[in-house]
Amino acid sequence: MVTPLSNSSRRAAEPSVLPPDTAVAQPTTPRGRRTRNALVHAAREVFEEQGFHSTKIADIPRRAAMAHGTFYTYFDSKHAIFREVVNAAMGDLFQATRSGLGDGGSPVERIRAANTRYFAAYARNAGVLRAIEEASFRDPYFHDLLAQIRAVFVDRITIGIRRLQDQGLADPKLDAERAAASLGGMAEQAARHAFLFGDSFVEDLTVDTLTRLWARGIGLDPDSHD
Amino acid sequence: MVTPLSNSSRRAAEPSVLPPDTAVAQPTTPRGRRTRNALVHAAREVFEEQGFHSTKIADIPRRAAMAHGTFYTYFDSKHAIFREVVNAAMGDLFQATRSGLGDGGSPVERIRAANTRYFAAYARNAGVLRAIEEASFRDPYFHDLLAQIRAVFVDRITIGIRRLQDQGLADPKLDAERAAASLGGMAEQAARHAFLFGDSFVEDLTVDTLTRLWARGIGLDPDSHD
Amino acid sequence: MVTPLSNSSRRAAEPSVLPPDTAVAQPTTPRGRRTRNALVHAAREVFEEQGFHSTKIADIPRRAAMAHGTFYTYFDSKHAIFREVVNAAMGDLFQATRSGLGDGGSPVERIRAANTRYFAAYARNAGVLRAIEEASFRDPYFHDLLAQIRAVFVDRITIGIRRLQDQGLADPKLDAERAAASLGGMAEQAARHAFLFGDSFVEDLTVDTLTRLWARGIGLDPDSHD
Amino acid sequence: MVTPLSNSSRRAAEPSVLPPDTAVAQPTTPRGRRTRNALVHAAREVFEEQGFHSTKIADIPRRAAMAHGTFYTYFDSKHAIFREVVNAAMGDLFQATRSGLGDGGSPVERIRAANTRYFAAYARNAGVLRAIEEASFRDPYFHDLLAQIRAVFVDRITIGIRRLQDQGLADPKLDAERAAASLGGMAEQAARHAFLFGDSFVEDLTVDTLTRLWARGIGLDPDSHD
DNA sequence: GATGAATGAGTGTTCATTCAT
DNA sequence: GATGAATGAACACTCATTCAT
Numbered sequence: 001m002v003t004p005l006s007n008s009s010r011r012a013a014e015p016s017v018l019p020p021d022t023a024v025a026q027p028t029t030p031r032g033r034r035t036r037n038a039l040v041h042a043a044r045e046v047f048e049e050q051g052f053h054s055t056k057i058a059d060i061p062r063r064a065a066m067a068h069g070t071f072y073t074y075f076d077s078k079h080a081i082f083r084e085v086v087n088a089a090m091g092d093l094f095q096a097t098r099s100g101l102g103d104g105g106s107p108v109e110r111i112r113a114a115n116t117r118y119f120a121a122y123a124r125n126a127g128v129l130r131a132i133e134e135a136s137f138r139d140p141y142f143h144d145l146l147a148q149i150r151a152v153f154v155d156r157i158t159i160g161i162r163r164l165q166d167q168g169l170a171d172p173k174l175d176a177e178r179a180a181a182s183l184g185g186m187a188e189q190a191a192r193h194a195f196l197f198g199d200s201f202v203e204d205l206t207v208d209t210l211t212r213l214w215a216r217g218i219g220l221d222p223d224s225h226d
Numbered sequence: 227m228v229t230p231l232s233n234s235s236r237r238a239a240e241p242s243v244l245p246p247d248t249a250v251a252q253p254t255t256p257r258g259r260r261t262r263n264a265l266v267h268a269a270r271e272v273f274e275e276q277g278f279h280s281t282k283i284a285d286i287p288r289r290a291a292m293a294h295g296t297f298y299t300y301f302d303s304k305h306a307i308f309r310e311v312v313n314a315a316m317g318d319l320f321q322a323t324r325s326g327l328g329d330g331g332s333p334v335e336r337i338r339a340a341n342t343r344y345f346a347a348y349a350r351n352a353g354v355l356r357a358i359e360e361a362s363f364r365d366p367y368f369h370d371l372l373a374q375i376r377a378v379f380v381d382r383i384t385i386g387i388r389r390l391q392d393q394g395l396a397d398p399k400l401d402a403e404r405a406a407a408s409l410g411g412m413a414e415q416a417a418r419h420a421f422l423f424g425d426s427f428v429e430d431l432t433v434d435t436l437t438r439l440w441a442r443g444i445g446l447d448p449d450s451h452d
Numbered sequence: 453m454v455t456p457l458s459n460s461s462r463r464a465a466e467p468s469v470l471p472p473d474t475a476v477a478q479p480t481t482p483r484g485r486r487t488r489n490a491l492v493h494a495a496r497e498v499f500e501e502q503g504f505h506s507t508k509i510a511d512i513p514r515r516a517a518m519a520h521g522t523f524y525t526y527f528d529s530k531h532a533i534f535r536e537v538v539n540a541a542m543g544d545l546f547q548a549t550r551s552g553l554g555d556g557g558s559p560v561e562r563i564r565a566a567n568t569r570y571f572a573a574y575a576r577n578a579g580v581l582r583a584i585e586e587a588s589f590r591d592p593y594f595h596d597l598l599a600q601i602r603a604v605f606v607d608r609i610t611i612g613i614r615r616l617q618d619q620g621l622a623d624p625k626l627d628a629e630r631a632a633a634s635l636g637g638m639a640e641q642a643a644r645h646a647f648l649f650g651d652s653f654v655e656d657l658t659v660d661t662l663t664r665l666w667a668r669g670i671g672l673d674p675d676s677h678d
Numbered sequence: 679m680v681t682p683l684s685n686s687s688r689r690a691a692e693p694s695v696l697p698p699d700t701a702v703a704q705p706t707t708p709r710g711r712r713t714r715n716a717l718v719h720a721a722r723e724v725f726e727e728q729g730f731h732s733t734k735i736a737d738i739p740r741r742a743a744m745a746h747g748t749f750y751t752y753f754d755s756k757h758a759i760f761r762e763v764v765n766a767a768m769g770d771l772f773q774a775t776r777s778g779l780g781d782g783g784s785p786v787e788r789i790r791a792a793n794t795r796y797f798a799a800y801a802r803n804a805g806v807l808r809a810i811e812e813a814s815f816r817d818p819y820f821h822d823l824l825a826q827i828r829a830v831f832v833d834r835i836t837i838g839i840r841r842l843q844d845q846g847l848a849d850p851k852l853d854a855e856r857a858a859a860s861l862g863g864m865a866e867q868a869a870r871h872a873f874l875f876g877d878s879f880v881e882d883l884t885v886d887t888l889t890r891l892w893a894r895g896i897g898l899d900p901d902s903h904d
Numbered sequence: 905g906a907t908g909a910a911t912g913a914g915t916g917t918t919c920a921t922t923c924a925t
Numbered sequence: 926g927a928t929g930a931a932t933g934a935a936c937a938c939t940c941a942t943t944c945a946t
Contacts, residue, residue, distance in 0.1 A: 185415030
């Protein structure tokens with residue numbers, strides 16, 4: 001889902017979505033570090049432009065203006081360097097959707113704010129997210145990664161719904177976790193279409209519609225301001 | 227989205243999502259027809275098992291127990307035979323979600339019924355849908371195909387929402403088309419997770435949650451029975 | 453060379469350039485004869501249009517609007533059917549350059565007339581001649597065939613030069629046979645460029661220039677009329 | 679025609695018959711240069727032995743004792759490497775027939791000398807010329823290349839004939855360019871038969887006969903020594 | 905005889921990976 | 926470390942030929 005809502009508490013124990021790196025070699029010299037960074041940077045560009053499968057390993061050192069063989073000094077495979085690219089992008093996604101949340105405003109306003117931040121973060125990382133999705137069809141590592149990312153967001157949303165249920169504001173008959181999965185999926189799908197597949201996207205209208213459906217779906221009155 | 231709602235009317239003019247076939251040769255003899263069918267069946271199996279990109283052309287005639295070259299008697303490319311497989315699966319998807327609809331019951335019950343049929347049809351064709359998604363990342367033909375399929379479902383849903391708005395049952399402030407896209411996306415995403423990615427799926431609960439969110443999202447009371 | 457001059461005598465013993473056919477089967481029924489003829493006719497068209505190597509066996513029955521397999525009822529190979537096509541064309545070439553020759557006029561006029569007939573016959577069979585040349589690079593059969601055709605023409609020319617030398621009209625220092633080969637080659641090359649390679653060809657001027665060079669080359673005065 | 683005559687002047691502006699190279703990669707290291715050269719050398723051998731069409735790409739790296747894939751490091755296609763081979767051979771042909779020309783001797787002696795040099799250069803490059811002719815039947819690039827080569831030689835001869843006409847030595851009624859094309863064609867055809875098709879070739883006799891026909895054809899007395 | 909489907913050896917091309925310099 | 930050339934397994938595609946109907 002890769003979708004927000006509250007998040008509120010739990011600044012600490014977000015499960016590590018980012019598995020340990022298994023790069024071939026960690027550079028020991030500054031020169032080595034520079035080369036490695038240049039490769040990762042080039043890789044992000046190439047993956048964004050060409051997607052995962054169309055990217056040939058040779059494309060990456062070529063983009064970084066270095067010799068083909070240099071790639072293998074630092075990475076085993078396309079898979080390995082893509083992990084690095086993904087880790088950076090996912091860090092941004094989590095940070096952006098977490099920071100400055102959960103404070104003021106009515107529940108509906110907080111849903112709207114979370115959705116707005118979510119769309120912004122998704123848009124920034126759309127190229128990488130697209131490549132992850134593409135890779136996930138054949139690569140269990142990236143499949144699981146996406147599942148973990150979604151779980152984080154679903155957890156956040158679940159907590160938010162439960163709190164609203166506890167406060168008597170949301171429909172107590174809803175299965176909070178399943179509702180969170182559904183609503184998060186709705187937001188993710190909207191973002192996928194807007195940013196991965198290039199469907200027309202009018203931000204305000206989309207966010208507004210999503211927020212109305214979401215709020216009313218769980219039993220809030222989207223037009224109230226309490 | 228690949229999601230239903232009503233549709234009721236318009237049994238006739240669903241726009242053709244299935245582009246004209248461009249097969250290399252149409253067999254003229256029964257034997258040829260059998261061989262071609264065997265290839266298409268084998269292809270469906272292989273695509274379901276291995277996805278689109280991992281499938282090598284040679285896998286298909288091998289699965290059908292015939293010579294490699296026979297493939298090229300009937301098809302130009304992996305792309306060409308996959309179209310055939312896809313056409314059959316999409317035909318089922320449209321038929322199943324269309325037939326026997328829109329009749330009795332309250333609006334909420336009709337939403338529930340449509341979602342139930344949708345999930346069933348999606349499950350039957352999950353393997354092919356997964357391969358289409360995979361192919362769509364690199365192949366504009368399949369990208370557009372998915373867009374067209376979604377458009378058909380969004381249209382159906384849009385019409386249903388508009389009717390409920392006309393009847394004073396649904397929130398008139400909703401942008402019907404955008405709401406349709408969002409709700410259809412919610413259902414599609416749920417189906418994707420359940421059937422493409424193997425998330426746990428408890429049918430009744432998922433359909434129930436979706437239906438509640440959907441109904442209340444557009445302003446219906448999910449617990450009313452009118 | 454494939455070039456004329458006199459020819460005069462020797463109506464009989466022209467060496468057989470056309471080797472025995474080795475077709476797979478000679479049809480015994482009228483239907484079979486029709487089928488076989490249709491194949492040969494189609495083959496000529498296809499070879500003229502596409503040349504020898506580019507022609508695929510399947511092209512020939514397809515052009516003749518019959519089943520692919522029928523080809524093998526009558527011919528073993530592309531080579532075999534091409535022989536048939538070639539035999540017919542070579543027959544025309546010999547007949548046309550032989551008939552109505554050697555009669556009236558001065559020696560120069562007879563040379564001019566022979567060249568004119570030669571160019572006409574070459575033009576009629578240009579497509580086949582081009583295909584023969586193409587085939588001759590890899591196929592000794594057609595290589596030898598061209599050599600034999602040239603030999604016939606060179607023989608004719610040699611005899612003509614010898615007669616003129618005997619009559620005191622041509623340079624007695626010339627090696628008649630080698631001169632015949634050279635002059636025949638000059639005419640053949642002119643025809644190749646004009647008809648095989650599509651160089652510009654102004655018939656009168658080309659024939660006139662060739663005839664002047666040829667006549668004066670062997671010692672005749674091209675402007676005398678005796 | 680690929681035939682000389684004088685040329686004398688115009689040492690400079692011979693039109694470039696050799697189109698720009700379109701090689702895939704130019705090696706940057708000595709090792710790479712060695713490999714590429716080895717491929718070109720091997721290719722020349724293979725093309726000379728087997729002709730153009732019978733040569734399979736795999737034959738070339740095999741002859742050079744390297745891996746199949748190495749071919750594609752430097753060349754796109756058989757066509758591309760053949761261009762390299764051809765460029766070298768054509769360079770020799772032009773240089774050899776140009777250098778040391780036009781100096782001493784009577785006009786007839788200069789024609790004889792040019793023919794002698796031409797036959798020698800043709801013989802050195804016979805294998806490549808044969809392959810070019812073979813390729814030219816299906817490949818416009820090589821067809822045009824042959825046409826350009828001939829045009830260069832015809833130009834040279836035309837200029838020689840015009841000079842002799844201006845000096846009152848050659849028949850003023852001759853169309854110089856067409857005569858050049860004819861005489862050049864005669865020489866080329868003689869060379870083709872001798873070196874491409876293995877006809878018997880007695881150098882002195884052939885050159886002598888050609889020279890006599892050529893000289894007398896344009897109006898010179900082959901037995902005069904002025 | 906005629907048909908047209910089936911066969912599979914032959915060839916071209918790509919690209920991840922290794923390795924000598 | 927960096928370089929870029931060399932490798933060869935993997936895969937796509939063609940087409941002459943055979944053969945059951």
